[in-house]
Each structure stands twice: as structure tokens, then as C-alpha cells.
Amino acid sequence: MESLMSSPSHLCASSFLGNRRALSVPLVSAPSHPRVTGGRLRVEARVREIFMPALSSTMTEGKIVSWSKSEGDKLTKGDSVVVVESDKADMDVETFYDGILAAIIVGEGEVAPVGAAIGLLAETEDEIAEAKSKAAAATPSSSSQSSAASAPAAETVTPSSPASTPTSTPTPIPTLSPAPSTVSIHDGPQRIVATPYAKKLAKQYKVNIDTVVGTGPYGRITATDVEAAAGKAPAAKPQTIIPLSASPAPSPAPSVATSKPAPQAVSGAAAVPGTVVPFTTMQAAVSRNMVESLNVPTFRVGYTVYTDALDALYKKVKSKGVTMTALLAKAVAVALAQHPVVNASCKDGKSFTYNSDINIAVAVAMDGGLLTPVLQNADKVDLYALSSKWKELVDKARAKQLQPHEYNSGTFTLSNLGMFGVDRFDAILPPGTGAIMAVGASQKKVVATSNGMLGVKSQMQVNVTADHRIIYGAELAAFLQTFAKILDNPDDLTL
The missing domain is CATH 3.30.559.10 (Chloramphenicol acetyltransferase-like domain)
Incomplete structure (x- = not known):
């Protein structure tokens, strides 16, 4: 009985590295307490909060790059739910359990602290209305306190850190320029990097994603690329990827790994005098x-x-x-x-x-x-x-x-x-x-x-x-x- 009472619901955060799993952390609050009815144990379904995961030891907040599922979509174990940008990498969050994405609290491009509620998950359609009312009362700025503001029906569990890793070595101010991205590392075929929504559309439109040319950051295949390959008009609200170049920053410099080319000057073309730009x-x-x-x-x-x-x-x-x-x-x-x-x-x-x-x-x-x-x-x-x-x-x-x-x-x-x-x-x-x-x-x-x-x-x-x-x-x-x-x-x- 104890195992049933404490069985948590989880989401899995994995990188865009094919089938390779990177992290597994609890991101969803535990279900409600069991109730004994007629001598039999029954667990009632209630609304759960989907939390912003801690994807690295230095991460204090994360940005929602894109939601690969929409409100009302049914989730099956292994489905991609949301792409989160941490301070080091983009991580694709997948679900371990079936359910319904009842409400999205933190939208694409918005930032939430680690542990804050970014969405609500319902087990059945009966809880969707309750979830929407809770989401309406929550805002991105107050989502970190939504556990306390919610009705007692939604029990919360603070997400644990990812698998223990050494303390992150932060990056220094002086930089070494990366090697050219055109260098091939593997003898085998190159890995296709695509957003979860792009993969979904590729299956829907029966497009071979291996033949699609990505126009997103670092050649990533986006939903727009798949729609173009399928000859479809772009959706009214395409999934967006927030590039690191959202704020003015020096262009990547040439690498010392190559013969010494003329170094590129730091570009300031995107800098507008008097403009206040938030940190990425x-x-x-x-x-x-x-x-x-x-x-x-x-x-x-x-x-x-x-x-x-x-x-x-x-x-x-x-x-x-x-x-x-x-x-x-x-x-x-x-x-x-x-x-x-x-x-x-x-x-x-x-x-x-x-x-x-x-x-x-x-x-x-x-x-x-x-x-x-x-x-x-x-x-x-x-x-x-x-x-x-x-x-x-x-x-x-x-x-x-x-x-x-x-x-x-x-x-x-x-x-x-x-x-x-x-x-x-x-x-x-x-x-x-x-x-x-x-x-x-x-x-x-x-x-x-x-x-x-x-x-x-x-x-x-x-x-x-x-x-x-x-x-x-x-x-x-x-x-x-x-x-x-x-x-x-x-x-x-x-x-």
C-alpha cells in the first residue's frame, strides 16, 4: 500500500541525441492520496503541476523554447511535451505517463525559475476544467508559488536535481573560438536535429525528415521547414525556437584548429544605441x-x-x-x-x-x-x-x-x-x-x-x-x- 501511496508521476528530460537519455528528474507533482472504498484501495485522479526541471547543477531558471504538445492533447508515455533552454543546452522533456495536457502556464519564450509550475496535467477529461481554473489564477511571475495558491487537491513535490554531477565549471570571459562546424566527426551518417513539433509534422505529412534542410539555429529543422517541404502553408502559430543570438553578442570566432584565417571582427550591427537588452x-x-x-x-x-x-x-x-x-x-x-x-x-x-x-x-x-x-x-x-x-x-x-x-x-x-x-x-x-x-x-x-x-x-x-x-x-x-x-x-x- 505504501508503494501505491507514494508512486510519483514523472517526466523525463532527454537531449536531442537520438535515443540517448540524458537526464531523468521528477517534474510532476504526485497524485492524490488513496481512498479506501468498500474495502478496496482506490487512487483518485487529480490535477498535477508540471514543474520547470533543473537540467544542470548551475541552472536557476529555464526558458520555454517550444511546447510540442497543445492544451487538450493526450499524452502517451515517451511523448515529447516541451523543449526547455537551460544555461547550457536545450533539453527535450518527455513524459513517462499517460494523461492530458490540461493547461499551459508558461508560454513559449517565457522564463520560469526551477521548480515553478509551467503547466498542468490531468489524468482524465473530468479534471480539465479544474486545471484551467487553476491556470487562470496563476501567472508566469507567480507560477513558482502556485503550489501554495492552488486548492489542496493539487499536491506538490519539489523536483530533485539531475543525476549527481561534479560542480559545473563556469565559463571565463576570454574565449576560444570553436572549430568550423563543417568538420565531420563521425564516419557514419550525420544525426538529424529537429524540434519535436517538426518530427510530429513530418509524420503527419509523411515527409522524410532526412531530406529536409533545416533553417533553425545551427541547422535545426523547424516546423516551418517541414511544412515547406510538404508544400503546406505555415500554421497560424508555428512553434518557435529562441536562438542564442536574441541579444547582441560577438560572432563565433575562427578556431585555432584551422590554418590562421583573418579573424572576424566582433559585429555590433545588431546593437542599437540606447536599447536595453535582457540577458539570455x-x-x-x-x-x-x-x-x-x-x-x-x-x-x-x-x-x-x-x-x-x-x-x-x-x-x-x-x-x-x-x-x-x-x-x-x-x-x-x-x-x-x-x-x-x-x-x-x-x-x-x-x-x-x-x-x-x-x-x-x-x-x-x-x-x-x-x-x-x-x-x-x-x-x-x-x-x-x-x-x-x-x-x-x-x-x-x-x-x-x-x-x-x-x-x-x-x-x-x-x-x-x-x-x-x-x-x-x-x-x-x-x-x-x-x-x-x-x-x-x-x-x-x-x-x-x-x-x-x-x-x-x-x-x-x-x-x-x-x-x-x-x-x-x-x-x-x-x-x-x-x-x-x-x-x-x-x-x-x-x-
């Missing part, structure tokens, strides 16, 4: 993380490294798909293996942890924000596999398909602005990590050689910002000396 979900998360970083006592150490040997190695392995990002990440990881304190982290202000893995987070510029995809176990992974993994992570980041462990498990951060010709800069330390390295451009300089003669060598400035609670100047200087020696003789990186 991702920008708000970056803002919170940067403010939090001010509580960490940091110091900075700069170092000049010679890159002639590194440049020569890059020319050899570039044709094999190796990127400069992978080379730098590998060199940093090998150096960290010799200086574990620089790979340590302090999260509670009372102790620090020597991290068992060396995971290099690399800053990537996105439309409307920043992300730090993580190259896990970079010291142990083969250079060629590491480079292939980096290209895969960049593609997933640009499509907002990164899984939590792919962006929140970094132990050291790398940020590069060298492709813009920037010779040096300081990076802001992401909270929860020990250090971040800012990499400038490699430039030829006239220097004095060891025999006292003048010569030309390629130099690169690197500045490391570190947490002074756990890392001291001498330790950081020793790490930089090791890093410089590795770049002087980088051939071992390919072993």
Missing part, C-alpha cells in the same frame, strides 16, 4: 559565475614560451586532423601531471582536493554566451583521439547538445585569443577550479641566442590566473617552466 539564459549564468569568482583570492603569473618546435610539429600533424587546441591541451595536461597542486581545486574554502583526473576545459565562444567543453583525461588520451574528441565537442556545443559531464567536469581551463592577434591577456578564474591559462598569439621576435648572436624566434605569452588559497607563486612558476620545456621538445606529445 546563458549570459545570466555567465554573469552569476563571474560575480562569484570575485570571492576567490587570485594572482597572476606571466611567462614567455618559444613555439618554433611546436609550430613545426603542428605542420606535420595538421594533415592528420590534429588541431592546435589539442596540442596545447595535451601539453598543459602533461605538465599538470608533474605539478598536481596546479590541478587541485578548492570549493568550500576549508579544504582542497587533488583531482584524480586531469580534465582540460577549453573556452568556446557561442552566440549569446560562453561554454567550456571538457577534454577528459587529456594526459592519458592519444593526441589524435584527443583532437577528434575536441572537434566532436565543439560541434555539440554549437548545437547545444553537450551533456553535463562534457562541460562541468573541468579541473583546469585553457583560453586562447591568439587567433585575433592578441599578444597577452588575463583570464578570470572559474570558481571551483585552481587555475586558468590565457594564451596569446605566437609572434616572431628578434632575440639573443645562447651563443650571444641575434636571431629570430617565435614567442608566445601565456598568463595563468590561480587560486592563491591552494597554489603559490613558486609552484605556479615551476609549472610554467615545465610547460615551456614541453613546447621546446613537443615530439613526445604524439607518443
Whole structure:
């Protein structure tokens, strides 16, 4: 009997990664208490509240990208219900149970805090009228308190966090530009990314979605694309996808993984003087993380490294798909293996942890924000596999398909602005990590050689910002000396 009384209704949040499930969290309040009638246990159906899920450890609010179901639609287990934009990715929320979407409280493009009611779910048609009356009394701004305002019939359960993951490594201000999205990572067929509503229309119109060309963000197939392929007029209210570029933001810069193209200038064409633009979900998360970083006592150490040997190695392995990002990440990881304190982290202000893995987070510029995809176990992974993994992570980041462990498990951060010709800069330390390295451009300089003669060598400035609670100047200087020696003789990186 106890199991029947506590059996919850759930929704499942899964990413747009085919059939791969990403998260599973309770998003719907539990059904009503059972009642004993005629000696038999009977559970009465009541209205349940659909909550805004917590899709990452740093998420405090989410934006409704689109509702793939309309009010009055019957839900079957596994049906897509709503697409939610978190601070890191878009997640497709599916239902585990049958029911009726009785009312939508938070509409498309609107924001609600984690745990707030965004819709109401009824088990039968008899509860729809009750649900609509409750929805009419609730507003998006007050939906987080709708549990208290509702009649006692609707019992609420606070949604739990997603599967335990390490504390999210927030993104720093300096950025590394993503690799071109045209790079193919997999030998097999490319995955088709489409909105749930587009998939529904494709089945309805009998359109092969594999042949539809997407016009949405990052090539995503939208309902309009399917309707165009089917020769149908657009619906009166098409499902909308809110792009990250909703507010003015720098365009993604070219990647150091390619031959050095002329970097694109930061575009300000969309900026209208005097206009107040609210933060996107991702920008708000970056803002919170940067403010939090001010509580960490940091110091900075700069170092000049010679890159002639590194440049020569890059020319050899570039044709094999190796990127400069992978080379730098590998060199940093090998150096960290010799200086574990620089790979340590302090999260509670009372102790620090020597991290068992060396995971290099690399800053990537996105439309409307920043992300730090993580190259896990970079010291142990083969250079060629590491480079292939980096290209895969960049593609997933640009499509907002990164899984939590792919962006929140970094132990050291790398940020590069060298492709813009920037010779040096300081990076802001992401909270929860020990250090971040800012990499400038490699430039030829006239220097004095060891025999006292003048010569030309390629130099690169690197500045490391570190947490002074756990890392001291001498330790950081020793790490930089090791890093410089590795770049002087980088051939071992390919072993």
C-alpha cells in the first residue's frame, strides 16, 4: 500500500541525441492520496503541476523554447511535451505517463525559475476544467508559488536535481573560438536535429525528415521547414525556437584548429544605441559565475614560451586532423601531471582536493554566451583521439547538445585569443577550479641566442590566473617552466 501511496508521476528530460537519455528528474507533482472504498484501495485522479526541471547543477531558471504538445492533447508515455533552454543546452522533456495536457502556464519564450509550475496535467477529461481554473489564477511571475495558491487537491513535490554531477565549471570571459562546424566527426551518417513539433509534422505529412534542410539555429529543422517541404502553408502559430543570438553578442570566432584565417571582427550591427537588452539564459549564468569568482583570492603569473618546435610539429600533424587546441591541451595536461597542486581545486574554502583526473576545459565562444567543453583525461588520451574528441565537442556545443559531464567536469581551463592577434591577456578564474591559462598569439621576435648572436624566434605569452588559497607563486612558476620545456621538445606529445 505504501508503494501505491507514494508512486510519483514523472517526466523525463532527454537531449536531442537520438535515443540517448540524458537526464531523468521528477517534474510532476504526485497524485492524490488513496481512498479506501468498500474495502478496496482506490487512487483518485487529480490535477498535477508540471514543474520547470533543473537540467544542470548551475541552472536557476529555464526558458520555454517550444511546447510540442497543445492544451487538450493526450499524452502517451515517451511523448515529447516541451523543449526547455537551460544555461547550457536545450533539453527535450518527455513524459513517462499517460494523461492530458490540461493547461499551459508558461508560454513559449517565457522564463520560469526551477521548480515553478509551467503547466498542468490531468489524468482524465473530468479534471480539465479544474486545471484551467487553476491556470487562470496563476501567472508566469507567480507560477513558482502556485503550489501554495492552488486548492489542496493539487499536491506538490519539489523536483530533485539531475543525476549527481561534479560542480559545473563556469565559463571565463576570454574565449576560444570553436572549430568550423563543417568538420565531420563521425564516419557514419550525420544525426538529424529537429524540434519535436517538426518530427510530429513530418509524420503527419509523411515527409522524410532526412531530406529536409533545416533553417533553425545551427541547422535545426523547424516546423516551418517541414511544412515547406510538404508544400503546406505555415500554421497560424508555428512553434518557435529562441536562438542564442536574441541579444547582441560577438560572432563565433575562427578556431585555432584551422590554418590562421583573418579573424572576424566582433559585429555590433545588431546593437542599437540606447536599447536595453535582457540577458539570455546563458549570459545570466555567465554573469552569476563571474560575480562569484570575485570571492576567490587570485594572482597572476606571466611567462614567455618559444613555439618554433611546436609550430613545426603542428605542420606535420595538421594533415592528420590534429588541431592546435589539442596540442596545447595535451601539453598543459602533461605538465599538470608533474605539478598536481596546479590541478587541485578548492570549493568550500576549508579544504582542497587533488583531482584524480586531469580534465582540460577549453573556452568556446557561442552566440549569446560562453561554454567550456571538457577534454577528459587529456594526459592519458592519444593526441589524435584527443583532437577528434575536441572537434566532436565543439560541434555539440554549437548545437547545444553537450551533456553535463562534457562541460562541468573541468579541473583546469585553457583560453586562447591568439587567433585575433592578441599578444597577452588575463583570464578570470572559474570558481571551483585552481587555475586558468590565457594564451596569446605566437609572434616572431628578434632575440639573443645562447651563443650571444641575434636571431629570430617565435614567442608566445601565456598568463595563468590561480587560486592563491591552494597554489603559490613558486609552484605556479615551476609549472610554467615545465610547460615551456614541453613546447621546446613537443615530439613526445604524439607518443
